[in-house]
Amino acid sequence: MDRTLAERTKYFDNAATTFPKPEVVYKAMDEFYRNYGVNAGRSSYKLARKATDLIDETRELLAEMVSFNKTERIIFTPSATIAMNQIISGLEWDEDKTVYITPFEHNAIIRPLRYIEKKYNIKIKTMPFNSLTFELDIDRLKKDFEKDSPNYLFMSHVSNVTGFILPIDEIITCADKYNSVTVLDCAQSMGLIPISLQKLKVDYLVFAGHKTLYGPFGIAGYIDNSKIGLKEFIIGGTGSDSLNYFMPESYPSKYEAASQNICAIAGLNASLKWIKEIGIDNIRDKELKLTKQLVGGLEDIYGVAMYMPKDIIKHVGIVSCNLDDYKPEDLGMILDEDYGIAVRTGYHCAADIHSFLGTKHRGGTVRLSLGYFNEESDVDYLIENLKQL
Numbered sequence: 060m061d062r063t064l065a066e067r068t069k070y071f072d073n074a075a076t077t078f079p080k081p082e083v084v085y086k087a088m089d090e091f092y093r094n095y096g097v098n099a100g101r102s103s104y105k106l107a108r109k110a111t112d113l114i115d116e117t118r119e120l121l122a123e124m125v126s127f128n129k130t131e132r133i134i135f136t137p138s139a140t141i142a143m144n145q146i147i148s149g150l151e152w153d154e155d156k157t158v159y160i161t162p163f164e165h166n167a168i169i170r171p172l173r174y175i176e177k178k179y180n181i182k183i184k185t186m187p188f189n190s191l192t193f194e195l196d197i198d199r200l201k202k203d204f205e206k207d208s209p210n211y212l213f214m215s216h217v218s219n220v221t222g223f224i225l226p227i228d229e230i231i232t233c234a235d236k237y238n239s240v241t242v243l244d245c246a247q248s249m250g251l252i253p254i255s256l257q258k259l260k261v262d263y264l265v266f267a268g269h270k271t272l273y274g275p276f277g278i279a280g281y282i283d284n285s286k287i288g289l290k291e292f293i294i295g296g297t298g299s300d301s302l303n304y305f306m307p308e309s310y311p312s313k314y315e316a317a318s319q320n321i322c323a324i325a326g327l328n329a330s331l332k333w334i335k336e337i338g339i340d341n342i343r344d345k346e347l348k349l350t351k352q353l354v355g356g357l358e359d360i361y362g363v364a365m366y367m368p369k370d371i372i373k374h375v376g377i378v379s380c381n382l383d384d385y386k387p388e389d390l391g392m393i394l395d396e397d398y399g400i401a402v403r404t405g406y407h408c409a410a411d412i413h414s415f416l417g418t419k420h421r422g423g424t425v426r427l428s429l430g431y432f433n434e435e436s437d438v439d440y441l442i443e444n445l446k447q448l
């Protein structure tokens with residue numbers, strides 16, 4: 060019998076979305092539409108209550124994962140990009156505002172901030188990282204903060220291009236005395252790297268259901284741990300307080316207009332339980348082991364350049380590289396066409412990192428990204444075939 064395309068593909072594009080999903084995710088989504096696929100938070104009959112309970116339980120699972128106790132402050136959005144837009148549009152802006160970002164940001168942060176810059180003439184400053192060692196120059200950062208004190212910090216927890224785990228504790232500590240607002244993009248880290256909002260002073264934590272949380276597309280959000288309160292961004296029906304012309308003041312309703320993607324929430328609910336059962340540390344351990352194997356294999360291939368810090372512990376399973384004179388897109392095509400290996404090539408929706416890495420002129424990088432469902436044999440297969448080139 061013919062194997063499906065998915066079965067024939069060795070998948071190394073988990074940073075774009077983790078694939079496959081745990082079996083329980085498919086099952087939960089199927090069950091939702093078959094057994095109780097009705098709207099939530101609008102009616103009080105039993106089926107509707109079941110759908111509402113599912114959403115509430117999913118907020119609880121997310122809260123538990125990051126040691127957060129205000130479940131109503133977990134706001135669902137259709138994607139991490141929309142969550143980031145919702146936060147950025149909800150903040151106060153004027154020309155006196157200074158924002159700090161890192162060289163590693165995704166365009167989900169860069170583009171809305173550049174839009175705000177154009178509109179309000181704010182100052183956007185990049186935190187100083189060494190492009191060879193990836194070390195943060197903390198003394199320079201302190202001086203930068205003294206000169207232009209930060210109002211807002213936006214940073215990725217994990218770079219989607221290099222897999223680098225940013226020293227967020229150090230940065231947050233450094234910014235502490237300025238009373239700045241911190242927005243942390245955990246699209247590539249939540250569910251993979253332990254995070255505790257009891258320990259970390261983060262105001263807004265953004266998550267993406269379909270990446271390291273192993274859930275489906277269509278569900279993401281942010282955790283609002285801030286005292287400031289955002290302006291609402293998307294306005295409409297919430298299923299509650301229906302005679303009010305304006306958005307309810309209560310969380311999460313104020314920030315969740317429109318019907319929810321409950322099917323996707325059902326999938327996320329299942330993936331969160333799956334992560335809890337396997338354990339974040341075990342997922343991380345497996346990925347780290349595969350990352351070591353991948354990096355070790357790549358080091359043995361003549362002509363490979365890798366863009367990462369030496370210390371593998373500062374890494375997740377995302378490895379960006381280039382090979383000899385191959386253009387990234389050409390190498391990606393050869394890997395796919397000749398060997399059935401799926402990777403992402405190019406600039407990976409991150410405008411600044413390629414100036415930092417020096418990969419702009421050569422069309423970006425080839426990004427190999429691992430997930431829990433990769434096996435050692437997949438990495439062996441990838442390395443063996445790269446050696447043939």
Ligand SMILES: Cc1ncc(COP(=O)(O)O)c(C=O)c1O
Binds near residue numbers: 138139219244247
């Ligand atoms: C670090 C990071 N932030 C934000 C996003 C945006 O996620 P989405 O496209 O699901 O909105 C991505 C997606 O690649 C990402 O890697």
